[in-house]
Amino acid sequence: MASSLRLLSIGALGVFLTGCQSLMEQAYEPSVRPSSNPQIVDEVQKNDPRAAMGAREHPRIVASYGGEYHDRKTERLVARITGALTAVSENPNQSYRITILNSPAINAFALPGGYLYVTRGLLALANDASEVAAVLSHEMAHVTANHGIERQKREEAEVIASRVVAEVLSSDLAGKQALARGKLRLAAFSRQQELQADVIGVRMLGEAGYDPYASPRFLESMAAYSRFMSVEPDNDQSLDFLSSHPNAPQRVELAREQAAKFGPEGSSGDRGRDYYLAGIDGLLYGDSPEEGYVRGQTFLHSSLGIRFDVPEGFVIDNKVEAVLATGPGDIAIRFDGVADSSNNSLEAYLTSGWVAGLLPETVRSIKVNGLDAATARASAERWDFDVTVVRLQNRIFRFLTAVPKGNADLDRTANILKASFRTMTPAEAASLKPLRIRVLTVQPGETISTISSRMMGTDRKLDLFKLINALPAAASLSPGQKVKIISE
Numbered sequence: 001m002a003s004s005l006r007l008l009s010i011g012a013l014g015v016f017l018t019g020c021q022s023l024m025e026q027a028y029e030p031s032v033r034p035s036s037n038p039q040i041v042d043e044v045q046k047n048d049p050r051a052a053m054g055a056r057e058h059p060r061i062v063a064s065y066g067g068e069y070h071d072r073k074t075e076r077l078v079a080r081i082t083g084a085l086t087a088v089s090e091n092p093n094q095s096y097r098i099t100i101l102n103s104p105a106i107n108a109f110a111l112p113g114g115y116l117y118v119t120r121g122l123l124a125l126a127n128d129a130s131e132v133a134a135v136l137s138h139e140m141a142h143v144t145a146n147h148g149i150e151r152q153k154r155e156e157a158e159v160i161a162s163r164v165v166a167e168v169l170s171s172d173l174a175g176k177q178a179l180a181r182g183k184l185r186l187a188a189f190s191r192q193q194e195l196q197a198d199v200i201g202v203r204m205l206g207e208a209g210y211d212p213y214a215s216p217r218f219l220e221s222m223a224a225y226s227r228f229m230s231v232e233p234d235n236d237q238s239l240d241f242l243s244s245h246p247n248a249p250q251r252v253e254l255a256r257e258q259a260a261k262f263g264p265e266g267s268s269g270d271r272g273r274d275y276y277l278a279g280i281d282g283l284l285y286g287d288s289p290e291e292g293y294v295r296g297q298t299f300l301h302s303s304l305g306i307r308f309d310v311p312e313g314f315v316i317d318n319k320v321e322a323v324l325a326t327g328p329g330d331i332a333i334r335f336d337g338v339a340d341s342s343n344n345s346l347e348a349y350l351t352s353g354w355v356a357g358l359l360p361e362t363v364r365s366i367k368v369n370g371l372d373a374a375t376a377r378a379s380a381e382r383w384d385f386d387v388t389v390v391r392l393q394n395r396i397f398r399f400l401t402a403v404p405k406g407n408a409d410l411d412r413t414a415n416i417l418k419a420s421f422r423t424m425t426p427a428e429a430a431s432l433k434p435l436r437i438r439v440l441t442v443q444p445g446e447t448i449s450t451i452s453s454r455m456m457g458t459d460r461k462l463d464l465f466k467l468i469n470a471l472p473a474a475a476s477l478s479p480g481q482k483v484k485i486i487s488e
Helices: 002-016 049-064 072-086 120-125 129-144 147-169 173-186 191-207 214-229 249-262 273-280 346-350 410-420 426-431 448-452 461-468
Strands: 097-101 108-111 115-119 293-295 298-301 306-309 315-318 323-327 331-339 364-368 371-380 383-392 395-404 435-441 482-487
Touching: 049 097, 049 108, 049 115, 072 097, 072 120, 072 129, 072 273, 097 120, 108 129, 115 120, 115 129, 120 129, 120 214, 129 191, 129 214, 129 273, 191 214, 191 249, 214 249, 214 461, 273 435, 273 482, 293 315, 306 410, 331 410, 346 364, 346 371, 346 383, 364 383, 371 410, 383 410, 395 410, 448 461, 448 482, 461 482
Parallel strands: 097 115
Antiparallel strands: 108 115, 293 298, 298 306, 315 323, 323 331, 331 395, 364 371, 371 383, 383 395, 435 482
């Protein structure tokens, strides 16, 4: 129940906006191009119609995940892993184009024609080359089995159905929710396709010389990370591997059965731990500078020079399209910004039609820490909203707070946002540094407690340290052992 309520509250903000553009969307199409520096091949097969399908979607995928992540050392690492898998692929003539996405999400996927994607968030969570190979071999299996072509046929039928829904129910909340459900269905392969990719992927792992048990091992690591990052233990995470790749226990068991064909666990295959850790040392972790930073209850963006706080108990999710926050009582917050080239008043902007259900009599001009602002109330379906806009130079920043109708916390939540939104000082902006994965060698006398205390960007230092190093609850460290921490 907690999961469905949280997703519904975020969905309410999406339905509530009618024509919202985010900071990133302002330069969406022109600034994004397919990679000119593929890591596996110089050029995807020109005459392959499946590659043309992947090429059409590539810019949109890259934009949706914050662009490409470029680091020569990490790119060489991923290329090495993919190259080893390509040599044992079921289709040796298939070329692959691997892109590292600049996103902290835990995800990997493939498009027809050999377009492979892995996020830097997944690379940060993995502890050896065999775990990344397990993910990539699964995605390569989708390509060799032509699952993307089969999905396209379903998409064509879905487009027709969506057009009917849009025409008949365009102003109806149920219609919009039906469109959203259609998109979610198209984001995942069928259960049978996933199982087939699991079988092919584990076989590729073993034949490439990697530890075949990396597949079930990393599935469990990703599930543990998803639970750690959730507001509630059972909540789904959007844009991650497990939301688009079902993690049923039988899938883990199937992976173990396939791995057992290569021998007992620990008896065969290389994990590639040392060269993997060397390849991700210094990897960007969490938010990128271009998207701003989340530090506890605070969002900060040095380039835009702004910051604000959310109430205690809220969790901030810094997405490409907007900053979202969810909290107790099914309250949701959305923050974004749009370019402002007009001289119109902010009151006029609020009533210009981008807000559905706006109550015109509630529109009023205010000041937010010395900045020109305006605020209003809105109502739609089962939700009440506070809408506040703030002008800063050539941008309008927008706060939308949604609560279930009658929830008395609307004013308190919105007022915390308004009171805390301000410009950053030059010293504050200069002090902001991104977090990175740092690989350390355990020294004599050091313990899990002493090393985890050096973790940054989290209040749950010990838990996250164990998680990113896949350490069991009762684990201890030995001198000379290599471990990952998160620090500047």
